[in-house]
Amino acid sequence: MFMYEFMLPLRCFCLKDMAPKKWSTMMAMESHNDLRRGTELWNREQVNVVDYLRGKLKVDADEELLHSITGILDVNCHEVRSNIPGTKEQYFIRGVYPLCAMMSHFCSNNTHHTLMDDMTMVVIASRPIKKGDQITATYTHILSATTERRKHLRYGKFFDCACERCRDPTEMGTYFGALKCSQPGCGGSILCTDPLVATNDAPWACDRCKYQVAAVTVERLNKMVYWELREAGEEDPAKIEGLLRKYQYVLHPQHFHMVGMKHTLSQMYGRLPGYALNTISDAQRRRKVECCRDLLKVLDVIDPGISRLRGLTLYELHAPLLLEANGAFQRTSITRREFLTKLREVEGYLSLVVYCLQHEPLSSSEGDVCKIARNSLVELRKWITTVTSLPDRHFLPEEVEKVTAASLVRSDEDLTLESLLRSLEEQ
Numbered sequence: 212m213f214m215y216e217f218m219l220p221l222r223c224f225c226l227k228d229m230a231p232k233k234w235s236t237m238m239a240m241e242s243h244n245d246l247r248r249g250t251e252l253w254n255r256e257q258v259n260v261v262d263y264l265r266g267k268l269k270v271d272a273d274e275e276l277l278h279s280i281t282g283i284l285d286v287n288c289h290e291v292r293s294n295i296p297g298t299k300e301q302y303f304i305r306g307v308y309p310l311c312a313m314m315s316h317f318c319s320n321n322t323h324h325t326l327m328d329d330m331t332m333v334v335i336a337s338r339p340i341k342k343g344d345q346i347t348a349t350y351t352h353i354l355s356a357t358t359e360r361r362k363h364l365r366y367g368k369f370f371d372c373a374c375e376r377c378r379d380p381t382e383m384g385t386y387f388g389a390l391k392c393s394q395p396g397c398g399g400s401i402l403c404t405d406p407l408v409a410t411n412d413a414p415w416a417c418d419r420c421k422y423q424v425a426a427v428t429v430e431r432l433n434k435m436v437y438w439e440l441r442e443a444g445e446e447d448p449a450k451i452e453g454l455l456r457k458y459q460y461v462l463h464p465q466h467f468h469m470v471g472m473k474h475t476l477s478q479m480y481g482r483l484p485g486y487a488l489n490t491i492s493d494a495q496r497r498r499k500v501e502c503c504r505d506l507l508k509v510l511d512v513i514d515p516g517i518s519r520l521r522g523l524t525l526y527e528l529h530a531p532l533l534l535e536a537n538g539a540f541q542r543t544s545i546t547r548r549e550f551l552t553k554l555r556e557v558e559g560y561l562s563l564v565v566y567c568l569q570h571e572p573l574s575s576s577e578g579d580v581c582k583i584a585r586n587s588l589v590e591l592r593k594w595i596t597t598v599t600s601l602p603d604r605h606f607l608p609e610e611v612e613k614v615t616a617a618s619l620v621r622s623d624e625d626l627t628l629e630s631l632l633r634s635l636e637e638q
């Protein structure tokens with residue numbers, strides 16, 4: 212039994228006398244009592260909340276009313292992160308925001324919400340929304356696959372999602388739940404044959420050879436990987452790399468567990484004690500870059516535009532790239548053109564970090580990252596200007612082939628020995 216599960220419903224019940232206006236706003240919200248009655252969640256709340264409040268604490272409240280309160284909380288609550296003022300510590304709380312709760316759910320939503328320090332929720336469009344389009348939010352974990360999301364939504368929110376992402380077995384081309392076909396020489400992907408079945412148990416089949424796998428087997432496999440991941444912990448990249456290798460022939464490279472592991476690795480390399488960015492090997496730095504890019508490939512589809520996770524991943528991506536480019540410059544092993552191309556690529560990523568995290572409260576760790584990225588961007592732009600005017604001796608000379616290729620732009624009639632020499636000098 213969860214000892215304090217009754218606390219929030221009790222606080223809500225007290226609003227009746229203490230803040231009648233808030234009480235009526237809350238009670239106007241959907242509780243789905245009829246859909247919830249008899250479910251596992253209902254029975255748990257019957258014991259932990261209703262019976263506890265009425266029996267143990269002698270609260271004079273109607274049973275159905277208490278169920279309505281727990282229902283309103285279950286159906287409408289947002290899981291929100293809040294910062295402990297003056298610290299970087301974050302904790303999760305349940306917040307009821309009546310206006311936000313009216314937004315429809317979509318497993319790839321078009322809004323982004325942030326909780327400010329004063330507990331105000333700010334909702335902004337995370338990507339362009341056409342006139343007449345629905346404004347959508349997500350009530351489940353965006354980095355989980357369709358079956359898991361739909362089960363979570365059915366359990367906690369009492370509806371079967373049939374959004375564009377759920378409807379498409381490939382999850383908008385990401386293959387986020389897909390397995391690799393094990394039939395010799397096939398190379399196909401095993402996908403759910405009907406993701407919208409209410410029981411979520413439609414068979415899975417290869418998109419090429421039609422080889423079938425039972426839904427329960429897929430579920431068991433996902434659970435097994437989940438437990439192995441928990442066991443591996445988040446302190447040893449070698450363990451995660453081992454799991455990635457182990458499942459590379461079983462899970463699609465963009466399967467949510469594979470992407471999840473790459474997400475973990477992208478944060479391990481460069482951040483864990485003993486894995487500081489300037490001490491890890493070149494191979495490990497390149498691995499960090501690769502993991503960030505693979506994660507971004509999926510996020511660009513399911514969480515495009517203004518997104519916290521995209522912002523943080525782009526930040527992780529920029530650092531090793533900048534370090535590598537500056538390292539090559541220090542060793543005079545890069546041409547000016549290549550160096551500028553790399554610096555401008557990093558500049559693009561940093562601008563996107565600022566774009567993605569600009570609405571995060573300054574007291575949050577994301578707000579912190581945004582501030583650092585903003586300052587780094589100013590410094591980087593100054594550096595780019597400096598690099599443009601540095602003497603040639605700091606760089607590898609441009610390859611001769613490139614010079615001749617560039618001079619070919621001129622027409623053959625113009626080509627004389629004199630003009631050729633001049634163009635070589637200009638390079």
Ligand SMILES: [Zn+2]
Pocket residue numbers: 317318319372373374375376377378
């Ligand atoms: Zn959906």
Ligand SMILES: [Zn+2]
Pocket residue numbers: 392393394397398399400417418419420421422
């Ligand atoms: Zn196959």
